[in-house]
Amino acid sequence: MKILRINMSEDAPAVKFEDLGQYEGLGGRAITSAIISKEVDPLCHPLSADNKLVIACGLLGGSAAAMSGRTSVGCKSPLTGGIKEANSGGQAGQVLGRLGIAAIVLEGKPKGDDTYKIYINKNGVKVEKDNSLKMLPNYDLIEKMKKEFGEKIACISIGPAGEMKMSGASVALTDMELRPTRHAGRGGVGAVMGSKGVKVIVLDDTETSPRQPKNVEAFKEANKKFVAGLQKHPVTGQGLPAYGTNVLTNIINEVGAYPTYNFKEGRFAGARKISGEVEAELEKQRGGNPTHGCHRGCVIRCSGIYHDKDGHYLTKQPEYETVWALGGNCGVDDIDKIAMMDFLCDNYGVDTIEMGATIAVAMEAGLLKWGDADAAINLLHEVGKGTHLGRIIGNGAAFTGKAFGVERVPVVKGQALPAYDPRAIQGIGVTYATSPMGADHTAGYSIALNVLKTGGFVDPLKPEGQVDLSRNLQIATAFVDSTGMCLFIAFALLDQPETNQALLDMLNAFYGWNMTDKDVVEYGKKVLKFERDFNIRAGFTKEHDRLPRFFYKEPISPHNTVFQVKDEELDQLFNW
């Protein structure tokens, strides 16, 4: 495996393949965070030539391992000012691995405002100016790429939001149907790609083969056990395939942790109308599909395909976080309009969580009424067009809150909180506060133990035990994100020691390692240390590891609780 460096500062961008060298043994989030931490000036402007955008497959990317197709996108974040790894499904991770590329590093910055496309296949790399691609929405762009390069490609692209360098801009990855539906959404990674002048990277793995393990038989055996473990577990084998991630709407609402009206209440009266159960039923009725993988090799298949009322494709199955952000958080209970907003976010290339949180802040400011889905749709169009208002919204909740003088702005390190209220689920509040990524639910998904009773149970309403819980999950997640595995395997790993062992056996057979659980912990800590260290050098202090103060002062219904984990306890998270 090689690192592919493309320096965009040159008139004819310089392309260089390098051995992994000091990055040997690192994949996914580990390699993106290591490169950013070691090579990027933490004080640089995120949109400057000094920042780098790293796109990496995981340790098992491009192999025959099930679930191993995730892609990590890393940089210094224009949204948080700290390090960022945004993780996505889609086809690119597997294709990168098959092309023998551990990471693409986009460096420098073009002098002019030309737009570039990059084509990579087994024979090499072609970087070309193509100004006809300027400001194309993601779906139109991919149609154009299909005409030019055929249908056996995977694309990594930005929409207009990335070109306009908005802090809410995402990087889109195409799915199995070659649609730009999977996104490295968080932290404005799309703006950094835009600052490099790169509109799209087209990957073509024609005439390549899967990466081969060192011990073929042991790898095959471990993969078989791993898949059997995922199929046996009720969550990964039944719950997620049947209803997708949006099955969470009802339970998070029932336990009073569903942030509603910009985190003012813990329950939404319209929750059932936008739940995963309703979504799955509509998909069946309209000829969509409620059980669909986001990349080849996925055996959980938690995604789906959403059709409109006339039975035409509208978007992929909107995820729980998206439905909450653009739905309940804004008082919107119309699932078709939420699906339309999901499509617009994908097409313009913006993070659905950040946009939902931002629209709710705009509603709080009185720009539009609570529950007015049509006005929210118009606001997303403004983002896509880049009007002055659209540029404010496209820069996220913190920016919009400042622009309109709003006090209740639910962000940590400038990044919007996702779909679980930290007053009703205290463990996730610890993760939001302390993750080097800013408020990020995936960084240490306490919901698994605080609500879903996977891997045990820690009372969500009490502060006790939450720091230990979040720490352990953040360490484990940093490792899983480095393997290229989908994080949803964790539900089976937490409950089934043999499935956890199968994952280790797979890695050991692939690389000839002897990794144990103890090594997993050390690996995860190493990744977090890269990230934490970068943030400290970028000027972050313990005071940045806090929730906004309203979470400590305003009780949320129905439990009438505030966030109770003390600051000094939060400061112990990285004290291992």
Add this chain to the structure above:
Amino acid sequence: MVAAIPEQILKMKVVVKLFGGIKSEKDFPRNEEKDLIVETEKPLTIYELIDFLSLNKKPFIVVLNGVILTNLSIQIKDGDEISLFPPIAGG
């Protein structure tokens, strides 16, 4: 002389919400949200209530008035809301 049993213990009404494909094989009255309205003449534990409902699959997560239960042997009270879920996850 034996004390009279209070009326509210003799008869109680609870709302049962079923999610994630859980269904009851019995025909209970329902509210506007299509939740089951379950009346019982004797105090039931959550275990007994679940048994009484004749469900198509065993609930994994039980929420009583917004609180996740770890002990299903507690008794339900008149006016309680009980939400039942199979094993689920997302994020």
